Amino acid sequence: MKTMNFLAVIFASLMAIGCSSQPDYRQAEGNGYGYQATKITDKQYRISFKARGSDQNKAMDYALLRAAEVTVENGYDWFVVTHRETFVDRERISPQSSIGYTNSSNMVTRCGLVSCTTTHYPRSTLSAGIHIGGSESSDIQTVLEIQLGAGVQPDSEHSFEAQAVIDNLSPKTE
Structure with missing residues (x-):
């Protein structure tokens, strides 16, 4: 029995190590998790x-x-994001908050021995919310369309120097 427990602990430990050692940043296999790049033109990618x-x-x-x-x-210096979408569980997420107001009424009918009485109770509801995105089991996908460039970089909030992005966003090795 002790041997079975020992083997179960070893197996569980190896499974945990195997799952945790797979990097977050990797090329996707098929439609799995990770990154994909699709060439649209010589200077455009999705x-x-x-x-x-x-x-x-x-x-x-x-x-x-x-x-x-x-x-x-591809030998370029910078890129411009021309289109961007984020999906949580395949639903497009917009960064906007929502506010709602609803008027409704509840109708209650009470019947006695001789007659019935119906009463309406008005009800108002005010709601507000901000979607903060998914749960730990959600699938999140970000899709960018980019235009590549070299030389003088456009002065735009959607323009990025490629090497600076690599330096700042590359996963840190421990």
């Missing part, structure tokens, strides 16, 4: 990063990192 969890910022960072790597691999 980059996606898919992860499990609730950290939309991490998915965005890794998509930007892959965009920077594709830029450098």
Whole structure:
């Protein structure tokens, strides 16, 4: 019995090590987790990063990192994000909050021996919310379309120097 318990502990430990040692930032296999790059034209690419969890910022960072790597691999200095979308469990997420107001009424009918009485109770509901994105088991996917460039970089909040992005967003090795 002790041998079985020992083997079970060893097996569980190896499984935990195997699962935890797989890096977050990796190339996706098929439609799995990780990054993908699709060439649209010589200077345009679609980059996606898919992860499990609730950290939309991490998915965005890794998509930007892959965009920077594709830029450098193709001999360019910078890239411009021309389109960006984030999906949580395949639903597009917009960064906006929501506010709602609803009027309704409840109708209650009470019947006695001789007659019935119906009463309406008005009800108002005010709701507000901000979607903070998914749970630990959610699939988060960020999709970027980028335009590659060299030389003078456009002065835009959507323009990124590729090497600076790589330096700042590459996963830190421990």
